[in-house]
Amino acid sequence: MSVAPVLKVAVNAPLARLFDYLPPRGGGDARPGCRVLVPFGRQRQVGMVMELAAESELARTRLKHAQQLIDAQPILADDDLWLLRFTSDYYHHPIGEVVAAALPALLRQGRPLATESELISLTGTGAEIALPLLARRAKRQAEFLAALAGGPLRAGELDERLAGWRRQRQALIEKGWVRAETVAIDESGVPEPVEAQPGPALSAEQQLAVAGVLANPGFSTTLLDGVTGSGKTEVYLCIIRELLAAGRQVLILVPEIGLTSQFVTRLEERIGQRPLLLHSALTDAERLVAWRSAANGSAPLVLGTRSAVFVPLAAPGLIVVDEEHDASFKQQEGLRYSARDLAVVRGKRLDVPVILGSATPSLETLRRCDEGAYRHLTLTARAGSAVPPLMRLVDLNRFPSPDGLSEPLLQAIRQHTGRGGQALIFLNRRGFAPTLICASCGHIAECRRCDSRMTVHLRDQALACHHCGATRPLDNACSDCGSPCMPLGQGTERIEEALGTHFPGQLITRIDSDTTRLKGAMDRALSLAMSGEAKILVGTQMLSKGHHFPKLTLVGVINADQGLFSTDFRGGERLAQSLVQVAGRAGREREQGEVIVQTSFPGHPFWKELFTGGYHRVARYSMAEREAAGWPPFSRLALLRASSHKRDDAWAFLEDAARESAACNPGGVRVLGPVSATMERRAGRYRGQLLLQSQARQPLHQMLAALTARLESLSSARRVRWSVDVDPIELF
Secondary structure (H helix, E strand, O other): OOOOOEEEEEEOOOOOOOEEEEOOOOOOOOOOOOEEEEEEOOEEEEEEEEEEEOOOOOOHHHOOEOOEEOOOOOOOOHHHHHHHHHHHHHHOOOHHHHHHHHOOHHHHOOOOOOEEEEEEEEOHHHHOOOHHHHHHHOHHHHHHHHHHOOOOEEHHHHHHHOOOOHHHHHHHHHHOOEEEEEEEEOOOOOOOOOOOOOOOOOOHHHHHHHHHHHOOOOOEEEEEEEOOOOOHHHHHHHHHHHHHHOOOEEEEEOOOHHHHHHHHHHHHHHHOOOOEEEOOOOOHHHHHHHHHHHHOOOOOEEEEOHHHHHOOOOOEEEEEEEOOOOHHHEOOOOOOOEHHHHHHHHHHHHOOEEEEEEOOOOHHHHHHHHOOOOEEEEEOOOOOOOOOOEEEEEEOOOOOOOOOOOHHHHHHHHHHHHOOOEEEEEOOOOOOEOEEEEOOOOOEOEOOOOOOEOEEEOOOOEEEOOOOOOEEEOOOEOOOOOOEEEEEOOOHHHHHHHHHHHOOOOOEEEEOOOOOOOOOHHHHHHHHHHHOOOOEEEEOHHHOOOOOOOOEEEEEEOOHHHHOOOOOOOHHHHHHHHHHHHHOOOOOOOOOOEEEEEEOOOOOHHHHHHHHHHHHHHHHHHHHHHHHHOOOOOOEEEEEEEEEOOHHHHHHHHHHHHHHHHHOOOOOEEEEEEEEEEEEEEOOEEEEEEEEEEOOHHHHHHHHHHHHHHHHOOOHHHHOEEEEEEOOOOOO
16 A cells, blocks of 8 residues: 655745645645645645655654645646745745745635636436426526526526526526536637738848847847847847747746837737736736636747746747846845846746847846856847937036926927927936925924835825825925925926926826826826827836837936935946936937936036946946945845834844854855844834845855744744845845
8 A cells, every 4th residue: 555645835924844744635636736725723725735755754643634635737837846946945935935926816815727617507307397387387497497408508608698597506406407517618818819010121230139049949048238229129029930930938028017018019010919918917817817828828928027937838938038137127025036037047947048138238147248158149229220319418507407407408398399309308206396394494294104205296285105105195384383395306296397387388298107007097198108299208217118209309317316326336337227228218210319417416427437438338337346346246145134113123133143144154154234224114114134245156045044044933033024135136
């Protein structure tokens, strides 16, 4: 008699381990990749079988049985399970929470993978009933049987044909006249293919890039480094078309939902296939349908945001990460993973090529190219007849801007819109003003839950904290002295108002997270922008990347100085990326664009590097600084973060963690801190952190593995929320 295997199950709990169970008493082949319902404490949890073992560390008599096998067949393949284990190990995050983050909500809740419906049919006895006789004493039952005379019907079909049938269902089943069974509905979220349109002829650089990727169908990582408007998307499209024709699936990752609209249209027009979308705006049911279509291979083209990196693929052929430098690819809460980095790891496991596309590649990616790990393909010229925009600085010391708009910028807007062009005013700060200050005593309106100022939203007559989301009515008078309060500084709402004063006859469209909250708002705003009907656009970084506005010829950058003196070592890199990306929106058709950057520090060396050598000059300068200082990509970092409603609790834990880290340091890892976060109190919680730095990856991960195991058992850990952030992109 064979001994039943032990199920190693990942349960959604903050514990870095698998839990052992015996198979369900009712039988069933519980294999890795199947979900099971298990007793967990006083509750029941949906868990994922990760592996099978012959024995457990516990005696079999102490093991509980899984209560139910949810999936008859695995819903995750071996490669999918491998990726989840790798993610857990690399980011030192509990495996159960990793599995939960990778699955659609309905699968986490135990819902079946396939959409199910009740199928009602006549039995042999029911088919022989004389309906006219039955109708005399039971009219509704006769109507029910008559509806089924043509064949079995699903519950939804009966709902449309026969009102009130559900009240008769059980009585007819008990009489043996009808039977009910649960069946899977073949439901796909994949749109039907359409006729593809031919694209423009590729340049020599584009042809080399396409050939370079297609030459080796196995794993490789290619940085497609092209100036804005150089036609990186055309390269993607040509490669994607070849792979789809070969029966392979393609996964495309984009940083934000707002970037999908134009991309989806391009894919549909050129490939003839509308991609399956996976992002947070989908309902739970829509996400499950999309996930299933990707997993069973019926969706050849999948486009999604960060979490789509985990979606199963039946026949993977290519992974594309567009705008690879974007910080949105790094999850900042819960499981803090990098979708870009996991895409590369997954591509290697699946033995498929990975393309990282950007006009402003991250320094980490450029370093990998320098090391020879990634192939570096460049597109140096804009597509067609388009030429790079002219860039110039406006010295705010010479040209004051009381409403945020200097006279040279206003004059340029008049010139460009006057000859049929379009202007984009870029300010990466939403709201009316970042500060509300008392004109008499200087009191500043602050968030009651965060160490931050409240932002003025004049249209809503509200003060809002952009860190915790708290809101309260706008103060008309100072809470300290009763004097009038006034907004200080500019946000996109204030710039929109100022532009309306200067250009009363022009249609001005503001695009930020405040104006695009409602469903369809983003698409409507982008439609106005792309058609040229909106002559002046005002927006945040939502407008700075991935969009193509044919009539846009002028970009004006407000408050560019906020990145010049950043405390973050990545400040210069991010400022350059932001400016180059938004500048790239100008002049993408026949007319040369113009970019005006307002600054109070025109002599800062950053401007010389950027204006004379472009982004790559800034990147190489920053790379040399990082190497001298030992910052990434020349070292490895991890942050241990802790927060609590009581400051002393957070510090007690971090001090315990610092002592534990000394005990498990293999050598070569610097432990810095603990220190308070730059914004120590956020959403009512006090935050602190410990920074771990190492020149090599191995000792850092060796230390983290030992440290996290020790931290789970600390009594001080029970009074805080703590997390490990490997390869953090935000240090403060």
